[in-house]
Amino acid sequence: MTPILFAEQVLNGLQSGVMLFLMAAGLTLIFGVMGLINLAHGALFMVGAFAAASVAGATGSFLLALVAALAAAAGAGAMVELLVIRRLYDRDHLDQVLATFALILIFSEGTRWLFGSFPLYLDVPPWLGGTVLLPGGIEYPTYRLALIAVGLLVAAGLWWLNTCTRLGIRIRAGENDREMIAALGVDIGKLYTVVFALGAGLAGLAGALVGPIQSVQVGMGEPVLILAFVVIVIGGIGSIKGALVGGLLVGLTDTLGRLLLPALFRLFTDPASAASAGSAFASMAIYILMAAVLIWRPTGLYGARA
Amino acid sequence: MSIKTLLAAASLAALASATQAEVKVGMITTLSGGGASLGIDTRDGFLLGMKGASEVEVIVEDDQQKPDVAVQIADKMIQSDKVDVLTGIVWSNLAMAVVPAATAQGKFYLSTNAAPALLAGKGCHPNYFAVSYQNDNLHEAAGAYAKDQGYTKPFIMAPNYPAGHDSLNGFKRYYGGDLAGEVFTQLGQTDYAAEIAQIRASGADAVFFFLPGGMGISFMKQYAGSGVDLPLLGPAFSFDQNILQAVGDAALGVRNGSNWSKDLDVPANAAFVEAFEAEYGRLPSLYAAYGYDTAHLLRSALDVAQPSDGDAFRAALKSADFDSVRGKFSFDSNNHPIQDIYIREVIKEGDVFTNTLVATAITDRSSAYVNDCTMK
Structure with a gap:
């Protein structure tokens, strides 16, 4: 294994980590502020990707597509919060899981009804196509570098929102004591809608950003949703910083595991069975990481709630 | 009356x-x-x-x-x-x-x-x-074609589940030479950056992959943007009529094994x-x-x-x-077909991406397991 291959895999891990962060940040915000388990978060990821694919197809502009994805997912999120989620805050988690699971089905079949069953076309914009040569002779796709940059920018923006703005103060106050801030005259219903739309918008943005390098199809959000749950459990539920660190940890563990574990098994056995066993263990790596973190810190890395 | x-x-x-x-x-x-x-x-x-x-x-x-x-x-x-x-x-x-x-x-x-x-x-x-x-057939055709084309170091890849193992076995059965690498991915995997980096580092001269449905779409888009420029080979499943439109130009020129083509x-x-x-x-x-x-x-x-x-x-x-x-x-005696298996190439006809026949890979192919079946 060459140092170049290793460095390239670290970049790949970072890239997949920041995309997971975009998904997990919304999920953890919604859970932290409203105490709601939102299984339909993956559906909003899909809404973003489909909105981006159809706008990019109609206008040819990738930037417009990103704006449309954000708007569509945030709009869908706000609508879902007003129509469905609002009735669930006082129910227990089982009711929330059932209702948001139903939302997954409604979104999936609704998208199929609108767009058909066949995957949509969405490509990397020409100005982000091709590869760049990084120091050390690493040839790396420009688009993936841009994804890392966008992910880190969003992380910085969220940090700013959370620490330096009035909305951020309300969000943190809402996490700590929702009766108190309601008593202080903050319209908690409106705050919940805004937070839900923000989380949904982030998921939609993630969907639009990975759309050009993945398959834009019905059901594309569910595999990401599972990983996003792993990320917020590792990072600590409700913590945005935890979502970033957890996302990067999961991205790096998954990518490097897929490279290193088969290589490790090749030392002991023939290439075909090493590939098979290595792949099997690599798919477990992030769950082993999660278990280890939970043994060490039962509330996750930055979690406050038990 | x-x-x-x-x-x-x-x-x-x-x-x-x-x-x-x-x-x-x-x-x-x-x-x-x-x-x-x-x-x-x-x-x-x-x-x-x-x-x-x-x-x-x-x-x-x-x-x-x-x-x-x-x-x-x-x-x-x-x-x-x-x-x-x-x-x-x-x-x-x-x-x-x-x-x-x-x-x-x-x-x-x-x-x-x-x-x-x-x-x-x-x-x-x-x-x-x-x-x-039989599941192995289309992969066997790709293996036969790889051998025919004189590839000496293909990199092969499939998801880690029974049909994925059948796939790589089928390819190797008809290819029979050395491999630059062999990788099993996860079923439903959406990101192939790690595998593409390994392909780049492996010194391969061709890539064979079996990734049905959305997995193949993701892989081909990411491969096209990676700067790796080796010929791609695969079974027809990753290049069916409905997938190609979502992959776009990234699939053009890819050779794939199939027992049917619309221009047959x-x-x-x-x-x-x-x-x-x-x-x-x-x-x-x-x-x-x-x-x-x-x-x-x-x-x-x-x-x-x-x-x-x-x-x-x-x-x-x-x-x-x-x-x-x-x-x-x-x-055949095991109730599986005996048929010719072809190689197709992805082309663009007007605005539509589709396949055209380029070669016959194996004639009158039955299946590798026919002798394990006790029916006569």
Whole structure:
């Protein structure tokens, strides 16, 4: 294994980590502020990707597509919060899981009804196509570098929102004591809608950003949703910083595991069975990481709630 | 016309309508979720082939790509709908859950797609017919082609599940040389950056991959943007008509192993492609072609015997006396086809991405497991 291959895999891990962060940040915000388990978060990821694919197809502009994805997912999120989620805050988690699971089905079949069953076309914009040569002779796709940059920018923006703005103060106050801030005259219903739309918008943005390098199809959000749950459990539920660190940890563990574990098994056995066993263990790596973190810190890395 | 003849005519008509829906066919296929496009094409191809067969009633149900759901539907179709023939399953893991139980209850199963190794070898059954292929076949064609092209260090890749192992085994069986690398990915994986980096570092001279459905779309888009420029090879599953439009230019020029292509020069095929386009307004995929062939095989057998007459119906199926869209077609002793397998290349016709035939990879291919089957 060459140092170049290793460095390239670290970049790949970072890239997949920041995309997971975009998904997990919304999920953890919604859970932290409203105490709601939102299984339909993956559906909003899909809404973003489909909105981006159809706008990019109609206008040819990738930037417009990103704006449309954000708007569509945030709009869908706000609508879902007003129509469905609002009735669930006082129910227990089982009711929330059932209702948001139903939302997954409604979104999936609704998208199929609108767009058909066949995957949509969405490509990397020409100005982000091709590869760049990084120091050390690493040839790396420009688009993936841009994804890392966008992910880190969003992380910085969220940090700013959370620490330096009035909305951020309300969000943190809402996490700590929702009766108190309601008593202080903050319209908690409106705050919940805004937070839900923000989380949904982030998921939609993630969907639009990975759309050009993945398959834009019905059901594309569910595999990401599972990983996003792993990320917020590792990072600590409700913590945005935890979502970033957890996302990067999961991205790096998954990518490097897929490279290193088969290589490790090749030392002991023939290439075909090493590939098979290595792949099997690599798919477990992030769950082993999660278990280890939970043994060490039962509330996750930055979690406050038990 | 006397009252008597009128009565006789009416009772004859009643008799005819009673015999009309005499045969019931249960189609279990994937109509929702990420794999739905495969099942929809299977269904559409089959129903097109059954058009005008008023003596057959077809019941279609969605298995959601879940083995447990497929088993429930099969039980319901056998117990309460009293179907005679089952068909339609796309995925090998679902076929393994349904087929052995259904054939053990004396039902016939005609496979429009999935044909796992076990059902072609030790687990073969006289009531089970694979109309499509045996799972390894299309990968074998790609292996034969890689050898033909003089590749000496291909990098090979498939998901870590039974059909993925069948795939790489099939490729290696006909390729037989050294490999630059062999990787199993996760089923449903969406990001292939780690694998592409390994391909880049491996010094390979070609890449063979089996990634059906959305996995293949993701891989090809990411590969196109990675700067790695090795020739790609694969089985037809990653290049079917419906996937290509989502991949776009990234798939152009890719060679893939297939036993069917829309430009295969067979009269029945030309008629099928035309009828499918007229009926549904899109080009058929190979899943539609298998569905259509399955319908015609079934109809050819029903012309000879009824499923209630098991032995005669079985013999009629086995004689495969129908015009296949693939041209020559016969069943080997394990009820899997003997057929030619081709290499196709992805091209652009106007605005539509599609495949064209470029070579014949293997002629009269049966399956690797035929000798493990005890049927004669």
